[in-house]
Amino acid sequence: MEKDGYRSRWLPLAVAAAIILTNPFMMVAVGLTLGLIFLCCDKRPVYRKVAGAILVPLVGIAAWINPILTFYTSLAAFCGVWVLRKNLFSTVTSSALVACLVASILTVPLVLKTGVEGWREIEKQTVTMQEHWHQLATKRQEADSDKLQNWEKWNRLSVWLLPSQYILMMIASFFLSVILYKRYGETDLPLSLGCSFFNQYRFEDNWIWMVILGLALALLFSSHEGTLRLALNILFVMGIFYVIRGLAVIFYFIALKNGGLILRILVVVLCLTPLILFHLLFGLLDTWVDFRKTVPVTK
Secondary structure, eight states: OHHHHHHHHHHHHHHHHHHHTTOHHHHHHHHHHHHHHHHHHOSOHHHHHHHHHHHHHHHHHHHHHOHHHHHHHHHHHHHHHHHHHHTOSSSHHHHHHHHHHHHHHHHHHHHHHHOTHHHHHHHHHHHHHHHHHHHHHSOGGGOOHHHHHHHHHHHHHHHHTHHHHHHHHHHHHHHHHHHHHHHHOOOSSOOOOSOSSGGGOOOOGGGHHHHHHHHHHHHHSTTOHHHHHHHHHHHHHHHHHHHHHHHHHHHHHHHHTTOOHHHHHHHHHGGGSTTHHHHHHHHHHHHHHOSOTTSOOOO
């Protein structure tokens, strides 16, 4: 029994460490977010001092490596922890989305003021990495003109969606940080994930307006590259969350019919196919239909 308790205590930390260490951005994002939560929310003075002492060198090293991403990450982490402390929303999803939205808006003037070269360098590094993996996976003699054109389109799209990728990683860092803090921290604040089980996962319905905004920008300003890129990033971020919400709705019905683990795995695997559109549809419709009447409505 004691051995099982030991595993249950350290397993979340081991899983989080494995995820974080595979990505430098996630390492900084989780470090900043978790450190700020301990610094601002924990009742134990010793833990607050340790968190504060770790944050200073972490921000310094990150800023030396990439000032733009460090500015965005620091601002998002600060805003997110502030929103969590104020308990403005009943879900971490909305708190994290608001924080990333504010940080993104304030990062754009920094990029424009310091010159776009810094951001172009980030895009260049992304393309270089993708080219490296492409060369490893494809034989040179197999690369015909059609494949090269498709690859160029994929590269351009991935560069356009680069901001949304960092936003999603930042939001993931909020979830990891709150999960870890709920396991190891001590606070009187209601740092809630918004659900006890995955099939209860939902977030505030007003976020549907972001989807509508993204669609409107994409349809009305498709000829303007900057606006189109903004629209695609909005739709990508919100689309991921509505796919997850749709997955939770499907899991809810599986549990209602006493479905097994194999069926759940199959539903998750379908997210890697064009059938992911059904997950997205369920997530969007849940805004109005409210498939899960027993799940508490978020504020």
